[in-house]
Amino acid sequence: MVTDLITSFILVVRNFILLTFSPYKTMRRISEEKDIYQPAIIIGLIFIYFKFIYYLRDKIYPATLIYLIFVINFLLTVFFFYLLSKLFDKDKKVINLSSFINTFTYSLFPTLIWFLSTSILYIFLPPPRTFSLMGKGFSILFIAYSLSLLIWKFIIVYLALRFSSKQSFYKIISMIILFLIWFIPYSILLYQFKLFRIPFI
Amino acid sequence: MKSINLRLTRKMNEVFSIEPNDLGLNLFTNYFRKVTSYLKTAPFIVVIPLTILISLFLYLVFGRLLIKLVTILQYGY
Numbered sequence: 001m002v003t004d005l006i007t008s009f010i011l012v013v014r015n016f017i018l019l020t021f022s023p024y025k026t027m028r029r030i031s032e033e034k035d036i037y038q039p040a041i042i043i044g045l046i047f048i049y050f051k052f053i054y055y056l057r058d059k060i061y062p063a064t065l066i067y068l069i070f071v072i073n074f075l076l077t078v079f080f081f082y083l084l085s086k087l088f089d090k091d092k093k094v095i096n097l098s099s100f101i102n103t104f105t106y107s108l109f110p111t112l113i114w115f116l117s118t119s120i121l122y123i124f125l126p127p128p129r130t131f132s133l134m135g136k137g138f139s140i141l142f143i144a145y146s147l148s149l150l151i152w153k154f155i156i157v158y159l160a161l162r163f164s165s166k167q168s169f170y171k172i173i174s175m176i177i178l179f180l181i182w183f184i185p186y187s188i189l190l191y192q193f194k195l196f197r198i199p200f201i
Numbered sequence: 202m203k204s205i206n207l208r209l210t211r212k213m214n215e216v217f218s219i220e221p222n223d224l225g226l227n228l229f230t231n232y233f234r235k236v237t238s239y240l241k242t243a244p245f246i247v248v249i250p251l252t253i254l255i256s257l258f259l260y261l262v263f264g265r266l267l268i269k270l271v272t273i274l275q276y277g278y
Contacts, residue, residue: 021242022241024242029215032218118274118275118277118278121275122275125275127271127275129275130268131265131268138271139260139270139271140256140257143255143256143259143260143270144249144252144255144256145252147252147255147256148245148252151252152244152248155240155244162219163219166218166220168220168223170224197276198274
């Protein structure tokens with residue numbers, strides 16, 4: 001078991017690097033994976049992140065509770081897209097739940113990087129940002145950095161849906177729109193309860 | 202030879218696991234393929250310069266609002 005875990009960890013690191021260089025090929029391979037340790041390792045890394053930010057945030061809720069809510073969000077998202085793919089599928093293609101779980105856990109990497117880097121920046125360069133030259137420069141770079149990760153996230157999520165659902169471009173866009181219809185009000189609800197300022201998804 | 206065939210078959214199955222995208226009009230499909238080809242391999246070569254330009258443009262348009270947005274985002278983790 002320990003050897004399997006180490007192997008899976010190495011594969012997670014390799015896939016993470018490859019997702020930055022060749023997201024298409026890597027996501028296609030991830031969608032075919034059968035290893036359950038890889039998603040477990042990524043979900044575990046996210047648990048460590050939530051434990052880490054507990055010491056930075058206003059301690060309204062315990063880190064484990066926030067993490068459990070994240071897991072519920074994640075499962076809701078995965079099952080929503082899985083069921084929708086089954087509904088959209090008229091040609092009876094092979095659609096596996098494991099493929100959705102694998103690809104969607106890997107799609108959490110840009111989110112994890114953004115949240116982790118922002119929390120580290122909060123320690124070294126705490127807000128508010130000023131209107132000085134340095135403040136403006138940092139702001140422009142921060143927006144560029146955030147946008148880059150957001151675009152990367154869109155690419156990975158699109159590919160996750162493409163290889164897991166095996167649907168066409170228009171159907172995937174329709175699925176994303178249907179997802180946003182319930183997810184945006186749900187995110188506002190989480191914000192109201194001070195659970196997430198920006199949804200971790 | 203047998204293992205090469207097996208690897209080739211596996212690779213072919215992987216490559217053809219999904220149907221190619223068809224956006225209805227040939228012009229759209231060709232344009233879509235051209236754009237996505239830049240994003241399939243090393244997307245950051247395109248993405249990083251593009252986002253820097255977008256950020257500069259946003260700063261020129263919104264000015265101080267962008268700096269306030271960064272402050273909000275920094276509290277957003």
